[in-house]
Amino acid sequence: MKFKPHKYQEYAIERIMDTPAVGLFLEMGLGKTVITLTALDELLYDRFEASRILIVAPLRVAEDTWSRESQKWDHLKHLTISKILGSRSQREKALKADADLYIINRENVPWLVSMTGSDWPFDTVVIDELSSFKSPSSQRFRALRRNRPLINRIIGLTGTPTPNGLLDLWSQIYLLDQGQRLGKTITGYRERYFTAGARSGYVVYDWKQKKEAEEVVFNKISDICVSMKSEDWLELPERIDRVVPVKLDESAKAKYRKLERDLLLPLVDGDIVANTAAVLSNKLLQFANGAVYNENQEIQKIHNAKLDALEDILEAANGHPVLLFYSYKHDLSRIQERFTQTRTLRKGPEGSKDIADWNSGKIQLLAVHPGSAGHGLNLQDGGSIIVWFGLTWSLELYQQANARLHRQGQKQSVIIHHLVADGTIDEDVMRALEDKATGQDALMEAVKARIERVRDE
Template identity: 60%
Template sequence: MYEELEVDKVLVIAPLRVADATWDAEIKKWDHLKHLTFSKVLGTAARRKEALKAKADIYIINRENISWLVGYYGTAFPFDMVVIDELSSFKSPKAQRFKALKMVRPLINRVVGLTGTPSPNSLIDLWSQLYLLDMGERLGKFIGHYRTNYFNPGQTNGHVVFNYKLKRQSEELIYERISDICISMKARDYLDLPERIDRTVDVVLSDQDQKMYEEFEKKMVLQFMDQEEISVANAAGLSNKLLQFSNGAVYNEDKQVREIHKEKLNTLEEIVDCANGKPILVFYSFKHDYDRIMKQLKKYKPKKLESSKDIKDWNNGKIRLLLAHPASCGHGLNLQAGGHIIVWFGLTWSLELYQQANARLDRQGQTQNVIIHHLVTKGTIDEDVIKALRSKATGQDALMEAVKARVRKYKQIA
């Protein structure tokens, strides 16, 4: 900006908490950046407009407001450089945020995309991200052409295609096409990071609760017995019910919470107690998980990760037990100064969320061995999820296979 004079006005697009708490903090850390001024385009529409009027080098906005920003400026879009933090959040060509940025892309001279998970589900996810970088020069100007050139339809139902499989040698061809504008760097190849320790903590149900789970699973699966093809949505719904049971509570038809067991809660409490006061980051899946953890472990004064103040308090050692949903803190947040212990109370099928959430502590600046506890209820769907995460399987494919395996199982019994 001031040495090469190649850019004049920069827009940084990031997840909300990262936009609010990370970018300005990083700017202040580095001597060669301290002279750069910034304005955070966050909050209400009135506040965002005031932030845009402020004179600054860098304007920081959360990705949810990109459509608003494009609508605000239209063809007078003033930013000649855009940095997209967590580029993979633009992986859907149907999303409004992608469509909005695509509209003004010809007006931007330079785009930089940053992500730790560029293809979380499959290489299908690359097209829209690369389009924002080169406007279709390398992978094609249309997603349909990209699919036709590099993929074959996978699971289908009539004319509906649920997923795509790479053609032979497509992976190498795609990497070759994008190699001139992409660079991949792994922290462990360049930094001396402490060792990461992954633990599977078995949670054992009582005989009565185990039998109840099996009956519950059977009842849920029987709904799909007569279906020729199970949709992803139905499979996800079934999986969520089974995961809720594994965690210890389920929502009934009236959206009321029915608690079934406290085995995971008790196991979590044991881990917290054995940590002897060391801070712990807990990832939960469902709202009733959060409510039950807050109630049972209230003596440890648990705090939900909600604001930039919570991030500062955690990093300053003021929070002993921090609760977070992986989708709300899976990208960009620097939490490594506050602790080195993670507990997955509820597991996720999403490899992207899993990897990104763990990277909040297992990242540059961490000084201690990161310990990740996975609470896995024996004899339940938890075992399928942890197996998929360990093998780095695609979440959707692993989910579908787990549900189909259960349908096959009960068909044989029937």
């Protein structure tokens, strides 16, 4: 396929080539992968400014997306790729192979750093989903930070750089500029742009963003970061969001209210216990889906209301492919038991085949956990119907998951069905998603409000 870049893609390609450390904050569907590959190809073979290139990506993206994109476009088919994946011996062999691009999953970055030490061989590094390095205490960040001085050119890609606020930004920008813009330490960054909120003794676990922080921080990083929104550049097909109310029977509603009120639901095979707000939220979400893990980690089936609602949607789809997002393993097992045609995304080469089968229309129902398919998977050729069997508090995962179908290249209107159990915490999550106020704070507020309400009843 011939690549005819949009104006914004031409601009982004030029910024990569002209900026040794650059962050592309491009929303889903704008083509970050082909933009980056095109720039890397020119840096390798036209400008000779790169020689060994490492791409760090989520596992599924490392296994499939980059190699598939390079083979999709005529001008990139000559690029050779070595995937540093699998067992230790497989990774070592891939590291020694002769290739243009080397791809590794982010979990193996600490291994790679320790393996190569001061002989780090990569002059250029691409971090696909830079936001996955947002924690300054994570092993992957610490490892890459240690070898950052050995990297001449670095490219950070993400559509959601601040999923939980500006605190997420420091470590990402540090990997780009080694602390030049936002400071050398997370402590100094917090002191400059945040005020201490809730604390336990000397430990602050809640930082409040200062009023002027966002404007100041964004101005400081604007010279090395490119930010674009899909709506400003693409005419995407219509997206239709539909809430599907799911009614629980009286027995299930009574059990739900008891768990919500007492934080304990006694059952014959084992009690369901929720002793914190976060645990309660998790249990209530499971309950709304139809089954709950008890204190012995055994599955307690409660109702089939969402399975019945899913059956109605599949029947109405009349054979058209459906991408289904589920939350818990027991969701998947019950879905597979009820709908035998269900396929899941496997790992490795089998996963690449699953993606190809989906995009060629060979899969009628593909069940995916949003955490494993939220980034980088191009599924827009296979269908236009999404069903959320279980909702997520993570706005980032929610947006990324929906963008698997609602993205550049989609030719049909995308319909997103949300199965929302009446009178349950599902309604709070759906409201938070609509308000784009998800995350830990929204979870805690929703649970607190529910507890206060049931106590007043």
